[in-house]
Amino acid sequence: SQTIHQWPATLVQPVGSPLSLECTVEGTSNPNLxxxxxxxxxxxxxxxYSVGIGQISSEVPQxxxxxxxQDRQFILSSKKLLLSxxxxxxxxxxxxxxxxxxxxxxxxxxxxx
Amino acid sequence: xxKTTQPISxxxxxxxxxxxxxxxxxxATNDYxxxxxxxPSQGPxxxxxxxxxxxxxxxxxxxxxxxxxxxxxxLPRVSLSDTAVYYCLVGDTGAGNMLTFxxxxxxxxxx
Numbered sequence: 532s533q534t535i536h537q538w539p540a541t542l543v544q545p546v547g548s549p550l551s552l553e554c555t556v557e558g559t560s561n562p563n564l565x566x567x568x569x570x571x572x573x574x575x576x577x578x579x580y581s582v583g584i585g586q587i588s589s590e591v592p593q594x595x596x597x598x599x600x601q602d603r604q605f606i607l608s609s610k611k612l613l614l615s616x617x618x619x620x621x622x623x624x625x626x627x628x629x630x631x632x633x634x635x636x637x638x639x640x641x642x643x644x
Numbered sequence: 645x646x647k648t649t650q651p652i653s654x655x656x657x658x659x660x661x662x663x664x665x666x667x668x669x670x671x672a673t674n675d676y677x678x679x680x681x682x683x684p685s686q687g688p689x690x691x692x693x694x695x696x697x698x699x700x701x702x703x704x705x706x707x708x709x710x711x712x713x714x715x716x717x718x719l720p721r722v723s724l725s726d727t728a729v730y731y732c733l734v735g736d737t738g739a740g741n742m743l744t745f746x747x748x749x750x751x752x753x754x755x
Binding site for chain 1: 690731733747
């Protein structure tokens with residue numbers, strides 16, 4: 532069966548520090564991968580999605596970047612965090628062959644202080 | 645992209661049936677309609693998906709009229725544990741398409 536791993540679960544970082552969040556998927560190949568962010572009490576904002584290794588699409592201009600160095604690995608990064616980067620970050624995948632069902636990771640709660 | 649509109653919040657009582665409607669006036673031919681449930685500090689989880697008419701599974705039903713410009717998630721006999729945020733997502737089944745969520749509906753089930 533397929534599983535998605537996302538870590539760390541919580542993270543507290545000072546403003547201006549770098550960020551690296553990792554997401555890996557097991558049990559499937561060539562998945563579509565997604566990074567979402569959720570501010571407290573708000574909806575899900577799509578940040579990045581990827582259809583394959585090295586292929587990244589960005590939805591909003593921001594202080595973040597994403598990379599997909601391997602088929603089932605998706606990384607969210609920042610060189611210098613801002614206060615506004617605080618939030619709940621979720622990684623998700625879906626079958627690369629279609630069908631819209633998304634599977635989400637457990638999320639990372641990021642607090643930038 | 646088909647934009648979705650849902651009520652911000654709804655209240656219900658245990659044992660009642662809850663219907664949450666989502667509007668998606670510019671839904672495209674290839675778009676499916678999918679509903680997710682999210683508890684605090686967790687990722688959303690899939691509830692049900694449909695293209696047209698009615699779909700039913702062990703937890704919910706999804707009603708989609710012929711014009712597909714709206715859909716209704718029906719939760720039978722809700723319990724306190726159904727208190728969550730419910731999201732309607734409309735998107736193309738084609739690979740590589742971005743999947744954008746709306747604001748969701750916060751359902752509060754009271755005893």
